[in-house]
Amino acid sequence: MTLLEADGLRKTFGGIVAVDDVSFEVERQEIVGVIGPNGAGKSTMFKLLAGFHKPDEGTVTFDGEDITDLAPNERTQRGLVRTFQIAQELTGMRVMDNMLLASQNNPGEKVLAAAANTSSVREFEGNARDRAEELLKFLELWDLRDEYAGNLSGGQRKLLELGRALMADPELLLLDEPMAGVNPDLTDRLLQRIMDLRDERDMTFLVVEHDIEAIMRISNTVIGMHDGGVLSKGTPEEVQSDERMLEAYLGGEV
Numbered sequence: 379m380t381l382l383e384a385d386g387l388r389k390t391f392g393g394i395v396a397v398d399d400v401s402f403e404v405e406r407q408e409i410v411g412v413i414g415p416n417g418a419g420k421s422t423m424f425k426l427l428a429g430f431h432k433p434d435e436g437t438v439t440f441d442g443e444d445i446t447d448l449a450p451n452e453r454t455q456r457g458l459v460r461t462f463q464i465a466q467e468l469t470g471m472r473v474m475d476n477m478l479l480a481s482q483n484n485p486g487e488k489v490l491a492a493a494a495n496t497s498s499v500r501e502f503e504g505n506a507r508d509r510a511e512e513l514l515k516f517l518e519l520w521d522l523r524d525e526y527a528g529n530l531s532g533g534q535r536k537l538l539e540l541g542r543a544l545m546a547d548p549e550l551l552l553l554d555e556p557m558a559g560v561n562p563d564l565t566d567r568l569l570q571r572i573m574d575l576r577d578e579r580d581m582t583f584l585v586v587e588h589d590i591e592a593i594m595r596i597s598n599t600v601i602g603m604h605d606g607g608v609l610s611k612g613t614p615e616e617v618q619s620d621e622r623m624l625e626a627y628l629g630g631e632v
């Protein structure tokens with residue numbers, strides 16, 4: 379069943395066409411990886427889905443609803459969530475407090491409903507604390523709960539960013555370069571947790587990533603972008619063996 383649909387998305391900046399007639403669907407409980415050479419339009423497409431850019435043309439549909447005109451936080455409340463880099467002012471806060479603050483800033487629909495149904499704010503905070511504990515254990519960050527976020531390694535920070543996004547109880551999580559700055563020993567854990575979230579918690583992912591090997595390992599479907607458009611779409615094997623993608627990466631010299 380389709381959860382997210384991009385239909386005819388186009389975005390220009392002055393004379394530059396960054397995204398041109400991009401259409402695709404993301405099915406529930408799949409991981410969709412987006413790859414492509416520099417300037418292919420991946421980040422712009424990501425921002426169109428997250429609501430940071432408005433398209434010149436086209437629509438974004440989530441869970442059957444046209445969300446093209448919704449702001450990022452309105453998308454978050456509907457379950458379409460993106461990760462954020464830990465802001466500078468949060469690096470001086472402890473890991474646990476980072477998690478709790480994320481739930482206050484970005485409560486998802488289910489979290490809001492829970493707050494409305496509980497008799498006191500304290501109970502809501504207790505629920506958030508329980509959820510933060512469960513997620514930190516799931517991400518193997520529990521032992522670091524009292525550490526300042528600024529002291530975490532690149533990979534641990536990425537796991538915390540994932541944890542903060544999970545506090546909003548997403549249905550679909552948009553991940554922008556989750557592997558950037560992650561050392562190899564944490565790469566496996568991060569990829570495994572993303573697959574666990576799909577397999578055990580029915581979550582759906584769209585991942586923009588330069589690390590093609592990582593994308594090939596976790597994705598059900600890969601979208602290959604080039605020159606603002608979708609050049610190739612299929613299983614990881616299909617896209618990897620698509621000669622047009624190879625040409626795109628090599629600048630058309632093949």
Ligand SMILES: Nc1ncnc2c1ncn2[C@@H]1O[C@H](COP(=O)(O)OP(=O)(O)OP(=O)(O)O)[C@@H](O)[C@H]1O
Pocket residue numbers: 391394395396397414415416417418419420421422423
């Ligand atoms: N805010 C902007 N203003 C002007 N041009 C932009 C803007 N954002 C993106 N572009 C241009 O749009 C095109 C697509 O850029 P985009 O960042 O989406 O590609 P990308 O595939 O994410 O690249 P990279 O892998 O290098 O991050 C590029 O030519 C880029 O220079």
